[in-house]
Amino acid sequence: MLKRFSIKELEFTAEHLSMWSKSDFGRYVLATERELIAQKYSALPGYRFMHLGLTADEQSANEFSQIHRFNFQTRTGGCSSDVSAVADLTELPLPSDIVDVVLLQHMLEFSASPQSVLAEVCRVIAPGGHLVVCALDPFGPMGLAKLPMQLLSNSPQYRFHSLRIGRLVDWLTLLNFEVDSIHHGAHQWPFLYNADSSAMLESREKVKLGVKWDLGCQKMGLPLGNFFMIHAVKRVSRVIGNSSRNWKTAARERLTVSASQSLGSKKSVDKRSSENNF
Secondary structure, eight states: GGGGGOOOOOOHHHHHHHHHTTSHHHHHHHHHHHHEEEEEHHTTOOOOEEEEEEOOOOOHTSSOOSSSEEEEOOOOOOOOOOEEEEETSSSSSSSSSSSSEEEEEOOSSSSSSSHHHHHHHHHHHEEEEEEEEEETTTTTTHHHHHHHHHHHHOOOOOOOOOHHHHHHHHHHHHHEEEEEEEEOOOOOOOOTOOOSHHHHHSHHHHHHHHHHHHHHHHHHEEEEEEEEEEEEEOOOOOOOOOSSSOOHHHHHHHHHHHHHHHHHHHHHHHHHHHHHHO
């Protein structure tokens, strides 16, 4: 019974999750995220961009302005030519502090160890670099449907960590990241959404109502969407070095230089006065 609630490694669930992300509801969530990225983060500075997602979503990567873009996947089977490499997300084959912008798209909640994945991703980000995290909201429609669907279905898209925003903010703070902004999106229910309007609710007016519902919730900033998006910046403080010089000696040297300068200026004034007397 407890196995129904367990979260497997991505190498075993990545293929099914990739298929789910290409479903009507999955495309709806990713499309909403792309719209937010285009509005808020398309002009982030930097040269190197890394994407970690359920699929090698080239459209999401194209929303960023970085010239050098690459992505990692966690599986070897069925990978397209858009995949740069296959790697374990807890051991990325990259040196530290080299990536300027990272898009971490629904990899934390579906990972067996989200803390390890986040720590490894933060390791490769350069000081002053940017991290954009997209995760399913445990208080949104998909999060509320998680528990009953775990009992009724074996699909891995309903087995994910309920990562609260406050928890992720705490993790990022411990990893020397400053959270800049948080957004929510995709407020429609997963069981009612379908790209085909006739199959969805048999009414185009109701489809338009769903679009208006999304726009209204985003305008009001309603924090109950299917996903949330966090933008954070890596802040690395400079180390204050301990000077080996004694402060008394340094102060004495400064006083000596100051006294010599004042003595020299006094001599020049006396010389000018004597010349004027002649």
